[in-house]
Amino acid sequence: MIAYYTPRADKTEAPKKRQALSHDLLHGMSPKEFDDEAKALADADAMTPAVRARIKAQLIERLKTPVDQPSWGPDWVRQGERAAAQARKGKGVVGKILAFSGKKKAEDEAPKGPLSEEEADDAAVISRNMEKSRQVSHYKPLYAVAVVVALAILLVAMFVDYHIIREVWTRAFSNEFMVVPASLKSSVVFKSLQVIFAVLIVHFMLKITGAYGRNTMIVAAFVMAVVMIGGLGYLVAYNNMAGGTSTTMEQRQAPAQSTNSIDALFVSNGGVQSATLTRPAPQVASAGATEGISLGLPKLSQSSLADADSWFWLAFASVIFFIVTTVAALYMQIVENNVRNFHISDDYKHRRKQFAQLHLLELADRKSA
Numbered sequence: 327m328i329a330y331y332t333p334r335a336d337k338t339e340a341p342k343k344r345q346a347l348s349h350d351l352l353h354g355m356s357p358k359e360f361d362d363e364a365k366a367l368a369d370a371d372a373m374t375p376a377v378r379a380r381i382k383a384q385l386i387e388r389l390k391t392p393v394d395q396p397s398w399g400p401d402w403v404r405q406g407e408r409a410a411a412q413a414r415k416g417k418g419v420v421g422k423i424l425a426f427s428g429k430k431k432a433e434d435e436a437p438k439g440p441l442s443e444e445e446a447d448d449a450a451v452i453s454r455n456m457e458k459s460r461q462v463s464h465y466k467p468l469y470a471v472a473v474v475v476a477l478a479i480l481l482v483a484m485f486v487d488y489h490i491i492r493e494v495w496t497r498a499f500s501n502e503f504m505v506v507p508a509s510l511k512s513s514v515v516f517k518s519l520q521v522i523f524a525v526l527i528v529h530f531m532l533k534i535t536g537a538y539g540r541n542t543m544i545v546a547a548f549v550m551a552v553v554m555i556g557g558l559g560y561l562v563a564y565n566n567m568a569g570g571t572s573t574t575m576e577q578r579q580a581p582a583q584s585t586n587s588i589d590a591l592f593v594s595n596g597g598v599q600s601a602t603l604t605r606p607a608p609q610v611a612s613a614g615a616t617e618g619i620s621l622g623l624p625k626l627s628q629s630s631l632a633d634a635d636s637w638f639w640l641a642f643a644s645v646i647f648f649i650v651t652t653v654a655a656l657y658m659q660i661v662e663n664n665v666r667n668f669h670i671s672d673d674y675k676h677r678r679k680q681f682a683q684l685h686l687l688e689l690a691d692r693k694s695a
Contacts, residue, residue: 370686370687370689370690371690371693371694373690375691375694378687378690378691381683381687382684382687382688382691385680385683385684385687386448386452386684388677388680389451389452389455389456389677389680389681389684390448390451390452390455391455392455393455393458393459393462393670393673394670394673396462396465396469396663396666396667396670396671397663397664397666397667398667399461399462399465399667400458400461400462400464400465402458402461452681455677456674456677456678456681459673459674459677460674462667462670462671462673462674463671463672463673463674463675465667465671466668466671466672469664469667469668469671470664470668472660472664472667473661473664473665473668476657476658476660476661476664477657477661479653479657480654480657480658480661483525483650483651483653483654483657484521484522484525484654486650487521487524487525487647487650487651487654488518488519488521490521490643490646490647490650491517491518491520491521491647492514492515492518493643494640494643495513495514495517495518496514499513499514521651524647524651525651525654525655525658528543528651528652528654528655529655529658529659531543531655532655532656532659533659540656540659543652543655543656544652544656546652547648547649547652547653550645550648550649551649553645554642554645554646554649557642
C-alpha cells in the first residue's frame with residue numbers, strides 16, 4: 327500500500343478542528359457554547375451534595391414548567407396535543423385490576439432501566455417542553471414581521487382618523503365663509519388628537535370584553551362597512567351613470583307640457599303627424615298626475631334641507647370614524663400579542679442552557695458517587 331501525504335504550506339497554521347457533535351444533538355448550542363458549559367463541571371464538583379441537589383431541583387422545576395402558549399404559531403397552539411407527539415397512555419382502571427395479580431412477577435422479571443419511574447416521568451415532561459419551546463422559537467422571525475406590518479396598519483388608521491376628526495372640528499369652528507379663525511387653528515389640531523384616546527379606549531374595551539366583545543365589535547364594523555360601501559356606490563351611480571337615477575329624476579321634475587327632442591322632430595314636420603302626436607297629450611298628463619299620490623304633507627324648507635344635509639354628513643363621518651377606529655384598535659391588539667409572542671420565542675434559549683446545567687449536575691453526582 328502506498329500512502330500519499332501532502333504537507334501544509336504554512337507550518338505555523340493550526341489544523342482545523344472538526345465538530346464532534348451536530349448542532350441538533352446539543353439542543354441548538356454550538357460546540358463552543360457546549361464546551362463553555364462543560365468547563366463549569368469543576369465548579370459543580372466543588373459544590374456540596376446538598377447544594378447540588380437544591381440547584382438540581384430548581385432546574386427540574388423550571389424545565390417542567392409548561393411553555394407559555396403564544397397567540398398563534400405551531401399547530402399545537404391551535405389544535406392542542408392532537409397535533410403533538412403521542413404521549414404514553416397508561417392503563418385504565420380495568421387494566422390495572424387485571425394486571426394487579428401479575429404485577430410483582432413482571433417487576434421481578436423486567437430489567438431495571440437507568441432511570442427510576444419518577445425520573446423517567448420528569449424526563450418525558452422536560453423533553454416535551456423542550457420540543458414545544460423549540461417549535462415556538464422557529465416562529466420568531468414571523469412574529470417580528472407581524473409586529474412591523476400591524477404597527478404600520480395601526481399608524482395609517484390613526485392618520486385617517488386624525489384627518490376625519492380634524493375636518494369635523496374645522497367645520498364646527500368655521501364661520502359663514504368656511505374659514506377657521508386664527509385663534510382657533512391650534513384648538514382644531516389639539517382637539518383632533520383625541521383620536522389617540524378613542525383608539526385606546528376601544529382597545530381596552532376589547533381586552534375587557536374578551537372574545538365575545540371582539541367578535542361583536544367586528545360584526546358591527548362589518549355591517550357599517552357594508553352600509554358605507556352601498557351608500558358610496560349609490561352616490562356614484564346617482565351622479566355619474568348616464569341615464570341613471572339623476573336623469574330619471576330630472577325628467578320627472580320637468581313640466582308635463584314640455585316636449586322632448588323626438589316630439590320636436592315630429593312637430594317640425596307638421597301635418598297630420600303633429601296632430602296625432604298632440605292627441606295623447608292629456609293622457610300623458612293624466613298618467614303623470616296619477617303616478618304619485620299626494621299625502622298633503624308640508625314641504626321641507628331650504629334651511630331644513632341644509633340642516634339635514636349637515637346631519638347626514640356628520641353621521642357618515644361618524645360611521646367611517648367608527649370603522650377605522652375599530653380596525654386601529656384590533657391591530658393594536660395584534661401588535662401587543664405579537665410582541666408577547668416574540669418574547670416567548672426566547673424561552674428556548676434559556677431552557678437549553680438550563681438543560682445543559684442539569685446534565686452537568688448529574689455528571690457531578692455520578693462522579694462523586
